[in-house]
Amino acid sequence: MYEKVLEMQEFISQPWPWWMGGIVIGLTLYLLFKFNKDFGLSANLRTMCAADGAGKYADFFEFDWGKQGWNLMVALGAMFGGYVAANYFGGDGLAHISDAAINTLNQMSPEPYLTADNVHIVPGKDVMHGVNLPEWWNLYSWKSLFTLRGLIIIVGGGFLIGFGARYAGGCTSGHAISGIANLQLPSLVAVIGFFVGGLIMTWLILPYILQITI
């Protein structure tokens, strides 16, 4: 019996093919709709602001946020999901990106640090699977936060995400998935915007930010 469990764990721990995205997203949408709820994780940011009393400063935050508890639970569940996946089903702990992508990433760093064996799934320290991510790429750490480069990436990225998601009225889940699934032209426009912004950042700005050494 225990062996069967281990076999199962090993099976799930393999890297998942892209089409599993359809199953995961489809299941998420189905269950949320079944309970008459919509899919949109960035709405939680507005709820958290409102719950902290932001309604005193802007009427945008004056809404019945008490009814949004369910969505905070989805976010809490996503945290647990990340914990269990990373700790018990992490597999080899690598991001299985293409050789072309590894080349591109190596052009962004002063030396070609990355190989197919050390691209940890996220640019942060791996404690579970023994992936030895080069220190230069260790962006997701408290130590990194206290460098200018890490500060820009963590605080700057967070600010833009929070500002942009509410300005656009949704994020990847609200527009790219459920908005387009509901055949909303505004969502398609927003997603094109996501890509324009993403291309500008990835091609024109990010390479310079990564070079910052202070």
Next chain:
Amino acid sequence: MKLFKYIIIGFLFGFGMWKLEAISTFRIIEMFHFQSFHMYGIIMSGVVIGIIITQLFKKGKIKAVHGETVKFNDKSHEWWRYILGGIIFGMGWALTGVCSGMMFVLVGSGYTVFIVFIGAALLGTFAYGYFRKSLPH
């Protein structure tokens, strides 16, 4: 206990996104360099199945648990907000390689520095709410 089911739904989503490597900054950079089909496959397969599920619920072929037909709201046609907000969001998405759902997954998986990222996102949300009336929509 009524809210417990939503933790399960979030769990499935967060677990899946981790295993699909959608939480990976490296995957996002790869996507914006068009160097793999992977991320496009995730989004497109999600959208295709999403369209089918949405239509089934919209037409009442599938009903919610209490037998009611699920209502879907149309998005308003304020084009500037989608263009400008979209570009700003996209820049943030590519800068950290993380979107607003994935930040919760990353905190949970042990990258506690993302508490600061969520704090910054709250600040960004607050800034939008504060300046909303002077922004073009």
